[in-house]
Amino acid sequence: MFRPLIVGCALAASSAVWAKVEDVSASGFKVSHSVSTTVRPARLWRSLERIGHWWDPEHTWSGDAGSLRLKPAAGGCFCERWGGQSVEHARVVWAHPGHRLRLLGALGPLQEWGASGVAEFVIEAREGGSTLRFSYNVSGDARFQLDQVAPVVDRVLGTQVERLARYAETGSPVPGR
Numbered sequence: 001m002f003r004p005l006i007v008g009c010a011l012a013a014s015s016a017v018w019a020k021v022e023d024v025s026a027s028g029f030k031v032s033h034s035v036s037t038t039v040r041p042a043r044l045w046r047s048l049e050r051i052g053h054w055w056d057p058e059h060t061w062s063g064d065a066g067s068l069r070l071k072p073a074a075g076g077c078f079c080e081r082w083g084g085q086s087v088e089h090a091r092v093v094w095a096h097p098g099h100r101l102r103l104l105g106a107l108g109p110l111q112e113w114g115a116s117g118v119a120e121f122v123i124e125a126r127e128g129g130s131t132l133r134f135s136y137n138v139s140g141d142a143r144f145q146l147d148q149v150a151p152v153v154d155r156v157l158g159t160q161v162e163r164l165a166r167y168a169e170t171g172s173p174v175p176g177r
Contacts, residue, residue, distance in 0.1 A: 021154045028139035029150035033161040038129040039168045045098045047168035054167035072101055115140030134161045
């Protein structure tokens with residue numbers, strides 16, 4: 001989501017993922033995604049923790065998803081470190097292992113614009129697996145016309161949700177591997 005945010009425009013969301021952009025205005029938006037998986041909540045949670053294994057490297061500052069770390073505990077960091085540089089993408093504000101992870105942070109260029117964002121992963125058990133619900137609620141200065149960037153953010157984050165679900169189910173975030 002970070003290096004070339006516009007690349008996300010080219011990525012089509014899978015029909016297996018439910019997506020919605022809502023509450024859109026020049027000063028903010030909310031995107032939501034939901035996907036059903038065949039894995040139990042504990043496995044989905046463990047996969048979520050291993051963010052460097054499923055996050056798309058095209059949407060990092062370093063170009064290497066292996067540079068990403070996520071500490072899923074209050075105060076923990078969703079951070080990236082590479083070549084003497086580092087960035088905090090978001091800070092964990094609520095962690096309920098196996099159920100909920102809430103982070104506070106402005107991803108990608110939203111950080112530079114002084115926006116505020118709350119990302120939340122909610123995992124629910126269901127017969128035959130689990131459901132992952134993800135939302136990202138952003139607010140900021142209307143001068144940046146956040147309504148214009150909302151569809152791009154939605155596509156990029158939708159891709160991340162798909163990759164997480166695929167990684168949890170198959171061990172690879174990439175189809176066919």
